[in-house]
Amino acid sequence: MQKYSRHSAKWTAKKAIEIVTHGTGRLRFTYVIMNKLMLELECKEMGITEMALCLYEQKTDSIRKMIESKMYHHFLFDHIESPQIDEDRILMLLMAMEDTRIPAEKYEHQITSAMLVQIALDIHDKVAGQQKTLTERQLSVLAGDYFSGLYYHTLAEIGDTNLIRTLAHAIKLINEYKISVYRMEASDLDEFMEDFKKIGTTVIEKFCRHFQTTRHIHLFKELLNLKKLLAEMENFNRGRHSILFEGLKHFCLPQKKSIPLFNLSQRDRxxxxxxxxxxxxxxKKVLMEESLRASGLPGVLSGRIKDLTSNYRHLAT
Structure with a gap:
């Protein structure tokens, strides 16, 4: 019989399997443990150590805290919902910057700036899509503008005028894509979906191209695209506004254009x-193909990809 070190992942996984075999009452708890252990084993097979995993998590957490400290404004957050910070996006930006020789203390500011730009753009999207009071809408627009200004200030602190120009160009392009999407200016559904995708991926694409760190750019873009598609499906299922479903209705049910989305029949929905x-x-298929082609992905990102590609079907029911 093969022997395992008492503290090894394989030994613990073996014991977890024995628990499942002999004690089904703890099945749910054990399943969670086993998922974590299997991820650890896969990371070790790829040469990613537990220390490396912790390092990515620590860096992500450090940048998240930097973003929070910069964007906190007591008056705004007393009146509007605090914006969500996408840690997956931080992790991908970190991966891109680690292909450079830029010192961590500098690229942390650069990543923070890119995140502030994205947060500002996302806040403006929420204003367009949600029913709010006039005051809430005005404060949300103000918050978006405030966060957008913070990216400029953050980069000015380290004298990175080149990245300021790159992100400003990204904002310009995204606003053009938003106009096309919200006005349904695309000639067909495929063009609409491409513009929809670019709204969420242009910042990270321009950021990676700026630093010439495009090794994982297609994976990054597809991961963000899948997350956005899943979020729009969930919005629709929960009765919230969804610009994606407005577009699907416009192009796939043209005879129903004048009918509000939630007045459609069950069959049309x-x-x-x-x-x-x-x-x-x-x-999902594209993302899985990209992840198979990629080498040396952090285990935490591999785990997120597995979650997104295997646990989404409930949203469609």
Whole structure:
């Protein structure tokens, strides 16, 4: 019989399997432990140590705290919801910067700036899509502008005028894509979906190209695209506004353009969800292919990809 070190991942996984075999009452708890252990084993197979995993998590947490400290404004946050910080996006930006020779204390400011730009853009999207009081809408617009200004200030502190120009260009492009999406200016559904995708991926794409760190750029873009598709599906399922489903209705149910999204029949709503599910499946396939081609992905990102590509079907029901 093969022997394991008492503190090894394989030994613990073996014991977890024995628990499942002999004690089904702890099945749910054990399943969670086993998932974590299997991720650890896969990381070791790829040469990613536990120390490296912790390092990525520590750096991500450090940058998240930097973002929070910069964007906190007591008056704004007393009146509007605090913005969400996408830690997956931070991790991907970190991966991009570690292909450079830029010191950590500098690239942390650069990543923070890119995140502030994205947060500002996301806040403006929420203003367009949610029913709010006039005061809430005005404060949300103000918050978006405030965070957008912070990126400029953050980069000015380290004298990075080149990245200021790159991110400003990204903002310009994204606003053009947003106009196209919200006005339904695309000639067909495929063009609409491409513009929709670019809204969420242009900042990270321009950032990576700026530093010539494009090794994982297609994986990054597809991961963000899949997350956005899943979020839009969830919004629709929960009765919230979804610009994606407005677009699907516009191009796939042209005879129903004048009917509000949530006044559609159950049959039409199901039809739109099926179309969205097909785009999700397509994105999932591309992401899995990109992750298989990639080498040396941090285990925490590999785990997120597995979660997103295997645990989404409940959203479509």
């Amino acid at each position: 199901h039809c739109l969800k099926e179309i969205c599910s097909r785009f999700i499946d397509q994105s």
